[in-house]
Amino acid sequence: MNKGLIALAFGGMAIGMTEFTMMGILPDIAKDLDIEIPQAAHLIALYALGVVVGAPTLVLISGKYPPKTVLMALMLMFVVFNGLFSIAPNSFTLEISRFASGLPHGAFFGVGSVVATNLAKKGKEAQAIATMFTGMTLANLIGVPLGTYIGHHYSWRLTYGIISLLGLITFLALMFWMPKISSNSKGNLLHQLKYFKRGQAWLLIAIISIGTGGLFAWISYIAPLVTKVSGVAEDRVPLIMVLVGLGMFFGNIIGGKAADAMSPTKATIACFSSMAICLVVVHFTAHIHSMAYIMAFITGVISFSVGSPIQMMLIQNAKGAETFAASAGQASFNMGNTMGAYLGGIPITMGFAYDTPVLVGVGMATIGVGLTISFLMTQKKKL
Structure with a gap:
């Protein structure tokens, strides 16, 4: 399998974990911060809002740059904001970092989908995109249950620290495995x-x-x-x-x-x-x-x-x-x-x-x- 597609799949898994693990550890976050569960649930909506804002905005801003550079920059954002989320001391900084961690989500999959079609053999473009999304499905199959278990039995902060680490692994995979592809955008x-x-x-x-x-x-x-x-x-x-x-x-x-x-x-x-x-x-x-x-x-x-x-x-x-x-x-x-x-x-x-x-x-x-x-x-x- 193309190593570039594997790197995209790593990104899909990291993003899938940061999005869906939240549903399983809301009570743990609420207890840790001494807030009500409905208030903690705002973190789900804030992430989705970050995706909606970040998807078109970041793509427009980064359109003139090579896709590999853009993907690496987006994953670096992912690492930083999820890392900040894992150490946020109060609900305000938690909400800000959670919103910011959603910003690279849509842009990563948007750029990644186009890159996947470029890496694919003719007639296999949709299957190449599916390979990238395999990471998200593996997140739901393995990553989310594991992250929820760690959040319940140890700390939800450790869970998101691990998710940030997975983002760093994706960054390195993109650096070494993703080939250089010229930008199709006119900027x-x-x-x-x-x-x-x-x-x-x-x-x-x-x-x-x-x-x-x-x-x-x-x-x-x-x-x-x-x-x-x-x-x-x-x-x-x-x-x-x-x-x-x-x-x-x-x-x-x-x-x-x-x-x-x-x-x-x-x-x-x-x-x-x-x-x-x-x-x-x-x-x-x-x-x-x-x-x-x-x-x-x-x-x-x-x-x-x-x-x-x-x-x-x-x-x-x-x-x-x-x-x-x-x-x-x-x-x-x-x-x-x-x-x-x-x-x-x-x-x-x-x-x-x-x-x-x-x-x-x-x-x-x-x-x-x-x-x-x-x-x-x-x-x-x-x-």
């Missing part, structure tokens, strides 16, 4: 921003922000779903999350192969359709104890298969602004994170059971299907 900010003048750009943003919300309407409430509805013991929730991570690992690979085989747009339609159907099954089988384990894996496979096809859609439909488009896609993905979690929580606040957020996810994934079909129709009209 013109106005030229990059013209991407938003295209109707297809906004349609793609809507597809990602709404369609991927189906995933987050499910996973944001998976713990109370399996414990309160399926009857899974609380100490078995980590096993559920491992099964989700394992499913994501395989789903990422499947999605990359599907995008190369049938076109990214058609693969996205298939993935969102499968997601909607799968979430319906989750809702109607949630009361069956054994199905909680089975559907955790299956839903992980299906929900994460859409990542690589969507990245390829962005790159293929943003001539002259590929990196900017790919990074904007990461910002949109985090908007989907926020929307899915928020909308999924509404039926719970209205008194409905914990198996109802997945129905919100069904609706969001279905809208994603409709929007992607509309996008496909606009492509056909151009031919």
Whole structure:
């Protein structure tokens, strides 16, 4: 395998750990800082806000520099801000460093996606992107459970110190393994921003922000779903999350192969359709104890298969602004994170059971299907 792709996968794992480990160690952070858990939960939203702000901004600023240099600079930011987060003495500095640690996230995946396509063999571009995202799936499979365990039994600060160290390893891997690739950007900010003048750009943003919300309407409430509805013991929730991570690992690979085989747009339609159907099954089988384990894996496979096809859609439909488009896609993905979690929580606040957020996810994934079909129709009209 290309060593440059392995370096990108290291980055994906580091970023995946810093984003998703937070969900498992919120009580530990709250106890350590003597704050309430809802206040500690602001750290999740602040990270997502950092991604949304940093993704397009950093890509625009760094567009004229070689991709290898940009990736190394972004990972250096990752190391510094996660390191500061691990030693922050109070909630204010904790929140500032958490927001800052989200800044390089989207830009790294945006630049990395374009670099991966350049490193790939012809016809294998989506699979190369999937290799980069394999790091994030491994984070959910191995890194997040391990980081949560360390946070619970030792210190959450140690967890984020280790995450910062993983970022440093990624920095070194990029330095020694990533080949030099010339920048495709003209370095013109106005030229990059013209991407938003295209109707297809906004349609793609809507597809990602709404369609991927189906995933987050499910996973944001998976713990109370399996414990309160399926009857899974609380100490078995980590096993559920491992099964989700394992499913994501395989789903990422499947999605990359599907995008190369049938076109990214058609693969996205298939993935969102499968997601909607799968979430319906989750809702109607949630009361069956054994199905909680089975559907955790299956839903992980299906929900994460859409990542690589969507990245390829962005790159293929943003001539002259590929990196900017790919990074904007990461910002949109985090908007989907926020929307899915928020909308999924509404039926719970209205008194409905914990198996109802997945129905919100069904609706969001279905809208994603409709929007992607509309996008496909606009492509056909151009031919």
